[in-house]
Amino acid sequence: MSATLPEPLAAAPFTPEQKEYLSGLFAGAAARGQKFSDIEPAPAHEDLIFEERVKRELHPLDAYEQIVENSINNKAPDKEEIFRFKWNGLFFLTPIKDAFMSRLRIPGGLLTTFQLRELGRLAQELTSGYVQITTRANLQMRLIQPKDAPEFLRRVQSVGLHTRGAGADNIRNLTANPTAGIDPVELINVMPLCQQIGQIIINDRSFYDLPRKFNIAYDGGGLIGTVEDTNDIGVKAVKIGDEVLFRIALGGATGHKSFARDLGVVVPPNEINKVIVAVLRVYVERGCRTDRKKARLKHLLEKMSLEEYLALVEKRLGKEIRRAPYDAAQMRWASHELPHSHVGDFPQKQRGLNYVGATCPVGQITPKQMLRLAELADLYGSGEIRLTVWQNFIIPNVPDAFVQTLKRALEKSGFATRQSNIASGVIACTGNSYCKFAQSNTKAHALELLNYLEKKIQLDQPVNIHVTGCPNSCAQHYMGDIGCLGTKVRGEDGYHVFVGGGFGKNQAVGRQVFSGVRAASLPETLEKMLRVYLKQREGRETFQQFTTRHDLNALQVMFTNDE
Numbered sequence: 001m002s003a004t005l006p007e008p009l010a011a012a013p014f015t016p017e018q019k020e021y022l023s024g025l026f027a028g029a030a031a032r033g034q035k036f037s038d039i040e041p042a043p044a045h046e047d048l049i050f051e052e053r054v055k056r057e058l059h060p061l062d063a064y065e066q067i068v069e070n071s072i073n074n075k076a077p078d079k080e081e082i083f084r085f086k087w088n089g090l091f092f093l094t095p096i097k098d099a100f101m102s103r104l105r106i107p108g109g110l111l112t113t114f115q116l117r118e119l120g121r122l123a124q125e126l127t128s129g130y131v132q133i134t135t136r137a138n139l140q141m142r143l144i145q146p147k148d149a150p151e152f153l154r155r156v157q158s159v160g161l162h163t164r165g166a167g168a169d170n171i172r173n174l175t176a177n178p179t180a181g182i183d184p185v186e187l188i189n190v191m192p193l194c195q196q197i198g199q200i201i202i203n204d205r206s207f208y209d210l211p212r213k214f215n216i217a218y219d220g221g222g223l224i225g226t227v228e229d230t231n232d233i234g235v236k237a238v239k240i241g242d243e244v245l246f247r248i249a250l251g252g253a254t255g256h257k258s259f260a261r262d263l264g265v266v267v268p269p270n271e272i273n274k275v276i277v278a279v280l281r282v283y284v285e286r287g288c289r290t291d292r293k294k295a296r297l298k299h300l301l302e303k304m305s306l307e308e309y310l311a312l313v314e315k316r317l318g319k320e321i322r323r324a325p326y327d328a329a330q331m332r333w334a335s336h337e338l339p340h341s342h343v344g345d346f347p348q349k350q351r352g353l354n355y356v357g358a359t360c361p362v363g364q365i366t367p368k369q370m371l372r373l374a375e376l377a378d379l380y381g382s383g384e385i386r387l388t389v390w391q392n393f394i395i396p397n398v399p400d401a402f403v404q405t406l407k408r409a410l411e412k413s414g415f416a417t418r419q420s421n422i423a424s425g426v427i428a429c430t431g432n433s434y435c436k437f438a439q440s441n442t443k444a445h446a447l448e449l450l451n452y453l454e455k456k457i458q459l460d461q462p463v464n465i466h467v468t469g470c471p472n473s474c475a476q477h478y479m480g481d482i483g484c485l486g487t488k489v490r491g492e493d494g495y496h497v498f499v500g501g502g503f504g505k506n507q508a509v510g511r512q513v514f515s516g517v518r519a520a521s522l523p524e525t526l527e528k529m530l531r532v533y534l535k536q537r538e539g540r541e542t543f544q545q546f547t548t549r550h551d552l553n554a555l556q557v558m559f560t561n562d563e
Contacts, residue, residue, distance in 0.1 A: 049290060049291070049292065051169070052289050055084075055169070058084065060084040060085075060086070060088075060208070063081065063087065067088060067149050067150055077146070086167040086168035087170065089162075089163025090102055090149055093142070093143075093436070095436060096432070099128075100142075101144070101434060102153075103134070104119075104138055104139045104162075104166065105165065105198070106138050106173060107194050108175065109176070110384065110386055111386070112384060113378050116374040116377075116385055119141070120367045121367070121371070122156070126144055126145075126148045128142055130142045130364075130434075132363045132365070132430065133363040134173075134363065135389050135429075136175055137178070137387040138173040139387070142434055170210060170214070171210070171214045174194050174197060175216075175217040176191050176193075176218045176219075178222075179223050179355060182353070182396050183223055183334075183349060184223075187238070188221070188244050193235075193273060194218050197276060200277060207284075209284065210280075210284055211287030211296075214280070214283070214297065215232045216232065216235070221333075223346065224335055224388055224390075225335030226389060228252075230254045232260070234248070234249040234250075236248075236249065238266065239330070239332075240330060244269065245266040245269075246268075246269065247324070247330075249263060251296075251298040253298045254473055254478045255471060255472050255476075255478075256298055257478055258298045259503075262326040263310060264325060265310065267321060275313065278313045278316040278317050282312045282316065286304075336504060336505060339424075340421075340462050341357070343417065343418070343420070343424045344356075345398075348397070353397050353400075355395065355397070356398050357394040358416060358417050359417075359420070359424055360393060361423070361447055362428040363391030369413055372413050373385060376395065376410065377395050380395070380406040380409075384396055421459035421460070421462045422454055422457070423450045426449065426466075426467070427466055428445075429468045431444070431445075432493075438469025439487050439488055439493070442468060445484075445493070449467070461543070463530065465481065465482045466480030468485055469486035470486060473485075477510065481502070481542075481543045482498070482499055483498035484496070492518055493518075494518045495522055497514040497517055497522075497525065497529075500547040501544070502544050506542075511552055513555050528559060533546050
């Protein structure tokens with residue numbers, strides 16, 4: 001008797017629910033490195049851009065073994081390894097130097113003294129001793145030899161820190177108010193939220209394959225801000241009636257002249273990180289992977305509206321988010337009420353305690369200073385140091401009786417504790433001493449600039465001066481009262497000069513007023529600009545208000561007039 005084969009079943013189309021399930025199944029499998037090539041052919045490698053091909057040939061987090069292998073013979077990384085090693089926070093500085101820079105991850109900029117002490121020793125023993133505080137309240141350490149890279153990473157991790165995802169297509173260091181939890185005027189302490197999202201990211205491999213870099217900042221309304229509107233996701237506390245809620249803004253990228261735009265929603269504190277995770281997942285899924293220059297969240301939001309993006313976020317959450325039209329009256333920027341509130345001594349919400357902020361000129365700090373700073377925070381504070389986005393730090397929880405003693409000790413160690421309307425607002429990126437993209441020696445020029453201006457001119461209001469070496473704008477030249485963008489002028493270091501930038505309630509993109517000013521002439525140029533401002537301003541007009549009131553032609557005439 002012959003067997004009869006059953007009639008083939010007619011293939012029914014997938015339901016929307018089945019499609020969504022399979023989409024999630026394949027995405028989860030892909031995140032674990034599994035492939036379903038028999039179901040859906042993988043794109044040919046020749047169709048992928050270099051960076052996406054390298055990520056798919058070997059997930060960069062799996063390249064640690066190669067870091068160890070290279071260390072045996074002190075071998076420099078090849079082209080693919082240079083890109084992959086960034087996932088472990090290692091950036092090979094060729095052609096500037098044949099060694100690594102390492103960028104750490106310090107959520108919220110919060111360091112304990114035992115962590116800072118070990119980092120100081122590490123800088124002494126395994127690096128050139130050149131350490132920088134960054135504009136993401138973070139640390140960078142330079143000139144680590146390939147042979148020392150595994151030991152460097154091990155020692156960073158041994159004190160509860162890490163470097164994973166510190167560069168390339170990852171979520172960069174998370175920022176929060178340095179005064180979170182101690183601030184007398186904050187609406188909410190955002191440090192726990194910042195630390196929590198840090199743990200979510202570190203434990204989810206899918207967040208280590210973004211289309212491009214990504215920045216997140218939390219602002220709880222404290223005295224030292226986080227310039228949250230310059231981030232891909234900016235979270236800002238507001239008070240509506242008796243409720244403290246968060247507004248969300250998306251798409252900030254000041255190197256692209258873009259501030260984050262309000263999403264039109266408010267979110268309770270206990271739900272904000274769920275929403276942030278959903279925003280991230282939509283970006284991972286929809287962001288551009290075929291053009292590195294069009295891959296930021298800003299670019300995705302140029303192709304879809306905020307409402308369309310919000311709909312995708314809500315679909316992932318499975319519920320609607322509370323709508324709330326933007327109301328400027330809800331927004332508060334306590335950080336704008338005190339001039340440079342990151343420098344000086346200020347009372348905390350805890351009675352009898354203070355935080356003391358000190359200037360670390362252009363973010364440069366030595367290992368010896370790091371060890372001394374840890375000692376002072378133990379002696380006069382509570383064993384904490386908090387880094388700021390202004391490339392300096394504060395020491396919290398200082399009793400009233402110890403404030404002046406601590407300030408004298410910091411001054412003696414090279415950290416000014418007196419607020420300066422010039423020096424306290426000068427920041428600079430790495431510059432061409434250690435960065436292949438930079439066109440000028442920004443750190444050295446910024447130091448020369450602030451020392452010159454401090455001697456030559458007296459300001460009664462703060463002016464922020466941002467010095468950056470290339471259009472990537474790590475020092476955010478577009479948002480400074482004065483922004484300086486590195487260039488070459490007949491083969492010499494020089495700068496394009498911008499005026500009128502701002503953030504928060506003073507949000508504005510700076511306008512270019514001068515092109516190709518030689519670095520040697522920059523201090524005198526800026527001195528003349530500031531003198532014209534003081535002479536011709538109206539009342540207590542700020543520098544931003546003064547420059548905004550005039551068109552560029554008028555400013556150029558005033559700023560170049562010899563009289």
